[in-house]
Amino acid sequence: MPELPIVTLSVTIGNMNTSFEDERVRAPELADWLLSRGLVAVTTAQAAQLLGVPPDQVRRRLHAPARRGEWVMPAHGLWMAVHPEYRTWGAPPGIEIVDTVMRHLHTDYYVGWLSAAEIHGAAHQAPQVFQVATSRHIRAKQVGRTRFTFMTRESVGAVPVIERPTRSGHARVSTREATILDVAADIDIAGGVTNAATVIAELADDDGIDVGTLADLAHNYPAAAGRRAGWVLDRFGPELELEPLRDVVQSKATAPSLLDAAGPTTSELDRDWRLRVNRDVEVDV
Numbered sequence: 416m417p418e419l420p421i422v423t424l425s426v427t428i429g430n431m432n433t434s435f436e437d438e439r440v441r442a443p444e445l446a447d448w449l450l451s452r453g454l455v456a457v458t459t460a461q462a463a464q465l466l467g468v469p470p471d472q473v474r475r476r477l478h479a480p481a482r483r484g485e486w487v488m489p490a491h492g493l494w495m496a497v498h499p500e501y502r503t504w505g506a507p508p509g510i511e512i513v514d515t516v517m518r519h520l521h522t523d524y525y526v527g528w529l530s531a532a533e534i535h536g537a538a539h540q541a542p543q544v545f546q547v548a549t550s551r552h553i554r555a556k557q558v559g560r561t562r563f564t565f566m567t568r569e570s571v572g573a574v575p576v577i578e579r580p581t582r583s584g585h586a587r588v589s590t591r592e593a594t595i596l597d598v599a600a601d602i603d604i605a606g607g608v609t610n611a612a613t614v615i616a617e618l619a620d621d622d623g624i625d626v627g628t629l630a631d632l633a634h635n636y637p638a639a640a641g642r643r644a645g646w647v648l649d650r651f652g653p654e655l656e657l658e659p660l661r662d663v664v665q666s667k668a669t670a671p672s673l674l675d676a677a678g679p680t681t682s683e684l685d686r687d688w689r690l691r692v693n694r695d696v697e698v699d700v
Contacts, residue, residue, distance in 0.1 A: 439467045442476040446485040446496035455583040456495045456515050487512075489558045493519045498582070506559025509545035510534065510579065513563075514586045523550040523571045525587040526579075528604050529614065531594040534579060537617035546604065548574070548589075548597075566604070575632070591618045592629040599647070600640035608675045608694045615644055616651040616698050630659035638664060638689075639672035646674065646688040651698040664689060 440448045445465060449457065462477065463470040477486050477494065484502030487495050489512055501507045510526065517524040526534065529542035544555075544562045550572070553565040568574075574593050578585040589597060595615050598605040605611035618624065633641035641664040645657055671684055675694040682693035 438465055440465050442466055443480055445477070446480060449496045450498060454496070456493060456519070458519075459492045459494065462494050487559060489516050489556070490519050501559070504559045506561065507582075509558070509561035509563060510586050511581050511583065512558065512561075513545070513547060514581070514584060517547075517549070520553065522553065524548060525571060525574055525576045525589050527566075527574075527589045527594060527597050528601065529598070529606065531589045532598065532614045532618060534588050535591055535594065535618060535623070537591075537594075537614055537620075537623075540606075540610075542606075566601075570635070573635070575628075590628075591624050592632050594618060595624065595629065595644050596632060596636045596640045599643040600636055602643070602676060608678075609696055609698070611643075612647045612651060612696050613698045615647045619648055619652040619655065622653070624655075626655055626657060627659050630663045633660060633663045638667040638669045639676070641667075642672045642688045642690045643674060646685060646690050646692070647696075647698075649688070651696075661687060 445462070449455065457465065459470050459473050462473045466473065466476055468476055473494075480486055481488070484505060485497055487497055487506040489495060489506065493516065495506070495512060495515065497506060506512065509530070513524070513526060525531075525548050526546070527548045528546040529538055530544075530546040532538045533542060544564045547563060547565050548568040548571050549565045550567070552567050555562070555564045557563070575590045576587040576593070577590055579588045595618050598611050598614050602608055602611050605614060629644070630641075633644070641660060645660045645664055648655060648660075649657055667689075671689045671691050673680065673691050673693055674696075678693035680691070680693070682691045684691050
């Protein structure tokens with residue numbers, strides 16, 4: 416992953432090359448000074464340089480501005496300047512800061528599950544947490560009003576994403592097809608079978624997905640993910656040609672999957688999707 420250009424000794428802003436080597440800024444003015452230059456974050460070492468103090472004095476110098484909501488420290492050694500409209504929140508929304516934090520931590524990531532569904536306009540209810548897939552373990556954290564939860568996933572970088580524009584750049588968000596399969600694979604993370612089914616159906620609405628892309632991606636997911644997704648789309652989604660996805664799930668030489676992994680293991684078998692339908696589902700779309 417490329418390094419995040421937060422603040423370095425020489426930072427390019429648009430077509431201007433701005434040097435900070437000789438800059439000195441008073442602590443009460445530093446947040447607005449950065450924001451006025453299109454910058455959102457500094458490391459502790461960079462803040463120390465701008466303030467003209469040793470690094471171990473940065474926390475004390477920024478304590479009062481932070482209490483006024485001008486700064487938030489979402490990760491060790493990273494200071495983010497808060498835009499005025501978010502200062503009563505304690506921090507910008509999660510989508511605005513996740514990329515900066517992950518780059519600071521040198522961690523590959525994408526916004527996924529219900530948080531991605533909401534960004535795609537498909538969350539029936541606003542998720543209570545901001546769900547992020549990461550390439551290594553990171554503890555959950557509260558940043559302002561946002562409760563971040565991080566789920567370690569293999570091959571995070573291989574999951575297709577869109578780049579959602581933010582004020583400071585962009586955030587990596589799983590595509591609709593990847594979000595469908597993540598939600599189908601992790602029913603518990605998605606709030607249960609009914610909520611997961613509702614989200615999947617909404618993601619596919621209005622020609623929102625490409626079934627061929629979904630089928631290709633299903634090769635990289637557990638069999639249960641493709642089977643649940645196909646079953647939901649077949650019953651509750653828009654009229655789609657699901658044969659490519661059906662071929663993929665039929666080709667997986669595993670025992671039938673459960674619609675609800677926590678439900679009964681004996682129930683009606685849907686042979687088309689090799690899925691035991693062990694829960695009643697009422698989709699609200």
